[in-house]
Amino acid sequence: EPEVTQTPSHQVTQMGQEVILRCVPISNHLYFYWYRQILGQKVEFLVSFYNNEISEKSEIFDDQFSVERPDGSNFTLKIRSTKLEDSAMYFCASSAGEPTDTQYFGPGTRLTVL
């Protein structure tokens, strides 16, 4: 069964460093998303991406964040200068041909900022 994959599973970085979180969505899916979950809290929407551009972004998704689909398979989230409060689990999701199709989530990347 096709699934969303994410790498790395755990990333530890120093405050102020740049990190790139990688995702491989389900092939033939057209809509891509990033969410984050601070430990013990609810899952929060960050950004949606379709047709090589951002469809919507939340207030959390400020200028420190960017997304890219560098090739036909990867979808990345970059945080330019990490802060302590960026420590969280980051989930990538993808959905098929319609925006209302079910979003399938990857296993997540746990980001720890020291």
Add this chain to the structure above:
Amino acid sequence: AQKVTQAQTEISVVEKEDVTLDCVYETRDTTYYLFWYKQPPSGELVFLIRRNSFDEQNEISGRYSWNFQKSTSSFNFTITASQVVDSAVYFCALSETRGGSEKLVFGKGMKLTVNP
């Protein structure tokens, strides 16, 4: 604004008990989707069900069943004869379609512990 409320934060049951997880939502959209996701201790988010706002028919899948009531804006989830493997955090979510894409608004989650 869209909102999902899961009033229960944590429930502990003994194996084979039935348990119902409550979910109440708020939306001004006439068309929307409701979801339940399971987050086991390993951390991934596992899709369980999606329900269209026009389809109020209850659904059963094995030991899982869902009761969607538009009149009370609720989408409750029942696990029958719970098992230890059901131990997880369960999230209810509501879709919000804006600008041609959809984002999910999640509740705070409900941690279910099933004891042997």
